[in-house]
Amino acid sequence: MIDCVAGAMGAAPTLPGAIGIVGGGQLAWMLAEAAQRRGVELVVQTPNPHDPAVALASRVVQADVRDAAATRLLAQQCLAISFENEWLDLEALAPLAADGVCFLPSLEALRPLVCKRSQRDLLQRLHLPCPRWFGLDQLRSTPGGEPPAPAGDGTSPSDPTPPNPASSAASTSSPSTSPGLPEGFAYPLMAKLASGGYDGRGTAVLRSEADLQALLQQVNPADWIVEEFVAFEQELALVAARDQAGEVVCLPLVQTHQHQQVCDWVLAPVDASHALQQRARNVAASLLTALDYVGVLSIEFFYGPQGLLVNELAPRTHNSGHYSIEACNLSQFDLQLLTVGGARTEEPQLQVPGALMVNLLGFDDRSPDHPDADYPQQRAALQALPQLHIHWYGKQGSSVGRKLGHATVLLEQQDPHARRLEAMQRLEEIRRIWPLPPAAAGASESVHGA
Incomplete structure (x- = not known):
């Protein structure tokens, strides 16, 4: 459902037009507080009339945050559109951007940031330090064969081309075979869901091969990355x-x-x-x-x-x-x-x-x-x-x-x-x-x- 609801305004405007925000949680709510202090109109797209930002928004487009048709309606009321979080359907939004809808950050800037795997690829391309990692779908059952190469050493790109998710079907190990770790990796390891995980959700500590085998049987390997366990201060x-x-x-x-x-x-x-x-x-x-x-x-x-x-x-x-x-x-x-x-x-x-x-x-x-x-x-x-x-x-x-x-x-x-x-x-x-x-x-x- 798409429903537009009027809200309240604050002081004299300090920006030339309304800002749209896709999402209505606490981040959008605090953004709405700042908008009221600055006299800026904030139009929120969110599905639930009880979401935190609804009470402070100038107007509300009541619709799911992944509803691109609703975002087009949001765009008609705004100077530019931003996002509360990174759980976006970039492909659904692409036609809107092609029609001139102003997304900031741009969809192209967001593309490598909405997934931890593409984040790691980006960091490697820019030679920025991150933990060493590999894609879970890069593991191969190796009862004596060569271990897979690591996807990244954390400082520079070993392969600027992201691994092919299509290869994931061959990466799931059966209980009778041993998924060989890339060279230089050892337990414990940290497995992370590449997209959608937050606040500890979508993570798993792998302390042994048994933990790895259990994870491989529970998840789609193409959706996960594995990192070295970092000893930090x-x-x-x-x-x-x-x-x-x-x-x-x-x-x-x-x-x-x-x-x-x-x-x-x-x-x-x-x-x-x-x-x-x-x-x-x-x-x-x-x-x-x-x-x-x-x-x-x-x-x-x-x-x-x-x-x-x-x-x-x-x-x-x-x-x-x-x-x-x-x-x-x-x-x-x-x-x-x-x-x-x-x-x-x-x-x-x-x-x-x-x-x-x-x-x-x-x-x-x-x-x-x-x-x-x-x-x-x-x-x-x-x-x-x-x-x-x-x-x-x-x-x-x-x-x-x-x-x-x-x-x-x-x-x-x-x-x-x-x-x-x-x-x-x-x-x-x-x-x-x-x-x-x-x-x-x-x-x-x-x-x-x-």
């Missing part, structure tokens, strides 16, 4: 943006911490050398420029003995950038509006010494009609803490591990070591009110995307 993230004039700007480099493969907290800025920060910015600039990318791009990194490695790319705003709403003069959502709307950007600046962002994850299952479905007692207790800002996404009901909102604490300490201690103390305050979700047995090793 920190996980880092960078949100960058490029405007239509080619100017690249970045938010501060941050540290992220995961719980059961879901982002738990983010500390901004990370205490890192200038050289490391510049290396991360150079990676972002190389990607944005090579793709002629307009919009916001988020990069997850591993940092450890191998140096800085790109883990994943997200062609959108990102959980690791939410702190910027309160902590910076320009948030990641401001950057998305400015770049897509045709305005010039400027380098975002921290307005405080630092910030801690903590995700508020559901810690039990509550239906929408549960009397405490939106955790009123915990939210009230958090609101009473000093220098803490809550963003509650207004989702219907709760499930264990679901992102229901986030809290940002503005930090006061100038010294990096003292600021980290302050952040960990504030994290403990939050944890006493809002505990982490319970661990699910084997959650980090299950094939969530199978």
Whole structure:
């Protein structure tokens, strides 16, 4: 169904026309908040009238996010269209682009970013460091034969041509044969669903050949990649943006911490050398420029003995950038509006010494009609803490591990070591009110995307 619904407007417009966003979740909701502050019309395409962004959108095209006919209707109301996430049907949208619909980032810029396999190919072509990997469909049953060649060494292209998915039929091993690993690979390994996985879904830790055999029998190998298991000291993230004039700007480099493969907290800025920060910015600039990318791009990194490695790319705003709403003069959502709307950007600046962002994850299952479905007692207790800002996404009901909102604490300490201690103390305050979700047995090793 396609249905247009009128919404509210904010201050005097600061861009020449409305911006369209395909998707109505929490990222679109925070974009709508930024649009209201700037007096920008935001038109949202989303299927559910209860999705978070609907309440703040100027207008709503109520339709599935992969409905290209609805996106054409969205385009009739907008200066340009952007996307909440990378789960796109690029082929269905191509006729719209051919007819002059302005997608930013462009569909061609998005093409190598919507799949982890094509992301790895892109990183290799640009000689940007990433974990060594191979396609699961490249494995061959080798009861004594030669092992397959790796798809990539993490730093340079070994074969710029992506492996042929048609070969996947021959890649599934029977229980009586041994799928030989590419040279230089050993267990443990990390298997990832190439498209559609997020927050730990679509991943599997392979600790032995038995794990590999089990995975091969559960999934289509053409849909998965396998990476070396990276020993890292920190996980880092960078949100960058490029405007239509080619100017690249970045938010501060941050540290992220995961719980059961879901982002738990983010500390901004990370205490890192200038050289490391510049290396991360150079990676972002190389990607944005090579793709002629307009919009916001988020990069997850591993940092450890191998140096800085790109883990994943997200062609959108990102959980690791939410702190910027309160902590910076320009948030990641401001950057998305400015770049897509045709305005010039400027380098975002921290307005405080630092910030801690903590995700508020559901810690039990509550239906929408549960009397405490939106955790009123915990939210009230958090609101009473000093220098803490809550963003509650207004989702219907709760499930264990679901992102229901986030809290940002503005930090006061100038010294990096003292600021980290302050952040960990504030994290403990939050944890006493809002505990982490319970661990699910084997959650980090299950094939969530199978």
